[in-house]
Amino acid sequence: MEVPAPPPPQPHFLFVTNPMQGHINPTRRLAARVMASNPCARVTFSTAVSGHRRMFPSLSRPDDEAIDAAGVLHAPFSDGFDDGFSSTTHDAGTYRARAFAAGRDTLSAVASRLAARGHPVTRVVYTFLVPWVPDVACAHGVPASLFWIQPAAVFAVYYRYFHGHDADLAACANGIGGDTVSLPGMPPLKREALPSVVSITSPEHRHYLLLDLLRDLFLSLDEHKPRVLVNTFDDLEHDALRAVPEFELAAVGPVVPDEDGGSSPTSADLLHPEEQNARDTYMAWLDTKPARSVVYVSFGSVLSLNNRQEEEMRQGLEATGRPYLWVARKAAAGDGSASPDGCAEGMVVEWCDQARVLSHAAVGCFVTHCGWNSTLESVARGVPLVAVPQWTDQPTVAWLVEERMGAGVRARVDGEGVIERGELRRCVEAVMGDGEVPTAIRAQSDRWRELASEAVAPGGTSERNLRAFASAAAVSSEYPVGGRVRRRGLLYLHI
Template identity: 30%
Template sequence: MAKAHVLVLPFPAQGHVTPLMELSHRLVDHGFEVTFVNTETQHARVLSALPAGGAAVLGGIHLASIPDGLADDEDRKDLSKLIGAFTRHMPGHLERLIANFEAAGRPRAKWLVSDMISMGWSFEVAKKFSIRVVSFWPGAMATLALLLKIPKLIEDGLIDDKGLPQRQEAFQLTAGMPPLHTSQLSWNNAGAPEGQPIIFDLVTRNKKFIDLAEMSVANSFHEAEAGAFRLFPNILPIGPLFADHRKPVGSFLPEDECCIKWLDAQPDRSVVYVAFGSIAIFDPRQFEELFEGLELTGQPFLWVVRPDFTTGLSKTWLHEFNHRIAGRGMIVSWCSQRQVLAHRAVACFVSHCGWNSTMEGVRNGVPFLCWPYFSDQFLDRSYITNVWRTGLAVSPNAEGIVTKEEVRRKVELVLGDAEIKERARLFNDAARRCVSDGGSSDENFKRLVNMLSE
């Protein structure tokens, strides 16, 4: 007998779509029918980026979409604008989508798996249709712990009731969690300052919906975040999530496959892999400093440069740029990061420290050079540099620029540090044990499958 029909609803950003798509593949492998619901804009991007075979290569995951409430030409990287629109408009659209399933001959949805904080409103929609709920956290458990401990942070005088720092200092919620400075709280570093109240309101308002979920799971593993999971033992780690590289995981841009062949021709543990996720933007000066710093290292490098990653560079400069790196460096607009980080040629990862990238690097034993951009990435950096000690961080100068000399120096330090490499290997082993048969994340995933099968 076919198992339950599960709706999966991510926050409309790459770092949320990817882990929930990885989870969806695993649920399909266990016999569930999965409908993956993106916003219309992200749905179109996912479809256009799929490799040959189109939706057929998704292996049984059905794709659906609903509007996010923004006009076509509005900036969806403005998180406060996006959040303001979708919290008003998406609940009604989700209700209509669910109601239309039976009319279209689809099985009635029995479960909703959705982002825990940012999409908590969807839990109320599900309950209207007697759909049971699993909440999913895509980031570090430590980030979630901070969100859930906001009342305590206010009580302790670290922040006010609007989420703004009252003291400039580093703090730690509990032993084993990464230290974080009050200037780097995720809700205050996710866009323009004027949008901060909207983001903080979403975080604080949606926490109450967690109680509507029958199980809460997180894309992390116990050994990586033992302190954070001790604070909230009812939230179960099921990560690091991953899927076979032949299964698409909802990329918003087409993946360049040529870089894998290029990596095949490089020596073992020689390549510096550079990628800053789907949102980070560099100004032209910082872009040039990074490029020239990579040149100075003398190492082969693979660099992901999205079409919107920087602005204002002349065609003449770009032509010279490509000529200079010929034979030693490769630039792609997007790639299968799962394949790249698993490749024997990759020596270190210059990363924005998004949680997906962090888990992918950890799972493959790759040392990091951390270069966070916004939101929770500062806390993820603190894990890497202060707790796990599997990498180093760049230090901007007085003008806020990471110079080419700093890039060269830190890459050389990471590549030459035997202790960092050994700790990265140990965390690789720990992550793989957790997801292997009988590991803690594997056992928690089995609990999830059993509950969804009820």
Template identity: 25%
Template sequence: MSQLVDTHVAVLTFPHGTHAAPLLAIIDRLASASPKTLFSFFGTAQSNNSIFSTSQPTPPNVKAYSVDDGVPEGYVFVGKPQEDIELFMEVAPQNLRKAMEVAVEESGRKVSCLVADAFFWFAKQIAVENGVPWVSFWTAGACSLSSHVYTDLIREKFGVGGIVGREDETLNFIPGMSKVRIRDLPEGIVLGNLESFFSRMLHRMGQVLPEATAVFLNSCEELDPDRTTDLKSKFKQYLNVGPFILATPPPSVPDPYGCLTWLDKQKPTTVVYISFGSVVTPPPNELVALAEAVEASQVPFIWSLRDKSRVHLPNGFLERANGMVVPWAPQRDVLAHGAVGVFITHGGWNSLVESIAGGVPMIFRPFFGDHGVNGRMVEDVWEIGVIVESGVLTKNGIMRSLDLILAQEKGKKMRENLKEVVALAQISVGANGSSTKNFKKLLDLVCSQNHA
């Protein structure tokens, strides 16, 4: 690859949920591989402060720039769903353009490539204005990506007038999605309010993404071979460059509550790890049901639960139960520990990948977005976990799922399946693996002089 000293990559991050951190992880890797390239990383101050303050050192050629969060001074939130996202997105195009101008002026380097979160469908126009490639990062897996790319076809097939009675019909007309049911799809495709700001944004994204110079994601081709073949035909370049956690294992993070020390005292594959990520918390009645299930099952557990939610736990639960409830846990390290036997999760892509890397079967309680399709892949395609009965946490449902995974032959089979998946993923990030080759293509595309 030929590099110029003045190559300058603008990185546009979506600052909500857990989108920004995985994009920073791949940008750090690209920056280390191309030290003469400048990467200007644009996010809100809150998002940047959160991800740049971790123990992961950032290469010196990555510079963070803050953009406004779109919330007017004195604004009072009215509690509308995704209100903060809508405020940000309404002004994001002009705010990101202004921030890019600042970075160009400060560095003296014109932008040579635009890397953007896939949610930013308007990045296409910004790239055209600057005469540079538009490289899009999809933060989830291939199945949810296909859902959005095929939205128009799915609507044509099922209509948009409601799907009552058809929830379990499958998407067998889309390659690699024959097991996925309508009920599993992200809202905004045929479920929910199709005219909401967020639904319209994702619909537009699915329509525009095939025009990107390339689309890349944190997965490997071997995990989704049929969908990989299909999406390669849909995009100019479709690059699986993960799993990041295996390609460049992150350093261990602090363990302020002693989770790992406690795990060292437990028997192999016996511990239940519970976490629903940083965005969602189950409703109080489901928290009670989950607490009653782990207590009645007498399983050792670590539960990562925000302090404000502890009030919903049954009286005396913390004293009686065989485990620990902590406000935060070093999830990657916990899932990599041999004592952990099952992960109860919301089913976000980052958590799913970390559980696969740790070889831990999953119990999914899906909430929104890609959780449903991820759960279907885990249960029916890869067979490395289950979706909770009826999609909600109940005492008996959780107890049955725990028994299935921790005590029955099916759980043993899941762990064997996980070993096979991990082995494929390890090969993909090896010296001659598909993800390694795709990363080199991405590096050449993003940091090459050809378009500088």
């Protein structure tokens, strides 16, 4: 008598990311969406202990597991820097080896612990600053997929950089070659459209570690050939999603908070739990302003503005004559250059629920550093952008905003990288003023909001891609074991 094959395990997705807020937030939202699209699945989220500790500060031990309000299990790994990595106190040269070794060991222990409970992981999804994760997945016989949290255009540029175009890109980025560079599958890119990383030519550069991590990532991609999920949507980056035929890139975005802002467990920003009274203050202030009258300013959770840039920003905002809501970090506000009590025409806060602010009818434009998360949040809500890119992928995002979408303008900076007050005023008027150009930008912003909404709605391109991914991960015909691909009718893993 033939013994029937054992049933496949319950689908169990393990999402892994480094402890930066800009990586945790979209990955956590994607995890919640996967769980919603496959109600039979389990979802576990893993970030480094330092990030986990900030997400769950009340734990008795920083590496204890926790379950959030959406039902996702959070099980941290250690990257060897449980109190957080700081370039001022730690040696960047040793980060990579230490983080990789500790991460592999402790994430493997997480996977083994889950399997011992009868809940083996069946699919791993990881972000780009933890390029060692596929090795752990492979050792446990589990397929891995990359969640690319930057634009598809940036993925294409990096791929070409690590596959024979590094010299051309570096020459263009550093102004020693032509003003543009041509890459397969991409339109000609001007120098100011290139991600800053491709300009790095020396190991002594302060951001060389990022280039090293990206090199590790693309070496791993070449070896493992995972499916790549991208936080974008087809109408926005149709060509870029197909610019690297060596990989299957599936758009699943925009992966942004729900329309209600941060009220649902899948939207909440766990790294910055807001005070109710603070939210009531700035939201009540917005309620007093006319529609599309407020300039919203935020440069994200990483960058600090120097004193000169702060003063130019303040003077420029005042010169617009428009009310503004400016998010300034503690370090910036502490020297008296930004008062949390606000001023006659504006309000300055240390942090706000950005999704909720961008959803408010009073907000007329967003002055941003062009982090991809912030940009997509603005696009999804139809808010025009003033792009002030600083580094990494942000110059490419600014190019997308101005040249490809027509949903904003890019501010020009001086020789010190500062946007001066007159330029800020000009840019704000270009998106909020009267006349053909501002009217056209606002119309484009509204159109992109519609397209973004259609992409993630039932039957939309991104929704279909995510549903197909979740379904394929639940019942798969192949998975890697020891670097090889083994085929079966159903996914049945022993971990």
